Amino acid sequence: MMHIWGSLRDQLAAIKKLQKDGGLWGTVLDHPDAYGEVSASAGIAAAMVTQNKPLHAKYVQRALDGILANIADNGRVMNVSGGTAVMNDIEGYLGVGRKWAQGWGQGLALALLTAVYEKAAGDPKKEAALQPNSKEEEHV
Numbered sequence: 001m002m003h004i005w006g007s008l009r010d011q012l013a014a015i016k017k018l019q020k021d022g023g024l025w026g027t028v029l030d031h032p033d034a035y036g037e038v039s040a041s042a043g044i045a046a047a048m049v050t051q052n053k054p055l056h057a058k059y060v061q062r063a064l065d066g067i068l069a070n071i072a073d074n075g076r077v078m079n080v081s082g083g084t085a086v087m088n089d090i091e092g093y094l095g096v097g098r099k100w101a102q103g104w105g106q107g108l109a110l111a112l113l114t115a116v117y118e119k120a121a122g123d124p125k126k127e128a129a130l131q132p133n134s135k136e137e138e139h140v
Contacts, residue, residue: 012048016059023066027081028093035094038070039080039105042112049115064116067109080105 018029024036025044045063048056070078080102087093 008047009051012044012051012056015044016056019059019062020066022069023062023064025063027084028090031090031094033094035079036066037079037081038067038077039102039108042067042105042108046108046112046115049112049119052119060116064112067112071109077102077105077109 015025015029019025020036022036024038024041026034027037027040028034041063045060045067048060048063067077072078083102084093
């Protein structure tokens with residue numbers, strides 16, 4: 001088990017450097033033209049939350065901002081890559097569509113949001129930010 005956690009730690013340390021400006025990671029990590037992919041980014045950020053390392057905080061926040069920007073008002077998680085098989089070249093990955101809602105994108109976004117919520121709920125300073133504003137509740 002220690003090997004798995006060590007491997008995750010090392011992978012997260014390396015992948016931080018590849019985060020795009022919008023907070024997402026590209027469908028091809030080291031390709032500048034790769035689009036930011038929401039489900040992978042949610043999974044990466046959720047893994048960072050589970051590690052509970054302060055050095056991950058800014059990457060998690062950037063990913064969270066990027067993912068929240070891709071959640072429609074109706075709750076649909078947008079810009080989730082379609083399924084990918086092993087492709088012959090990078091262009092194959094860059095051409096995978098993002099048009100349809102994908103269950104794994106919804107699930108990974110929920111995993112991240114739950115991890116962030118649980119972490120904040122355990123921190124009294126952050127817990128207040130999670131409480132609904134009483135004025136907003138009156139309008140619901």
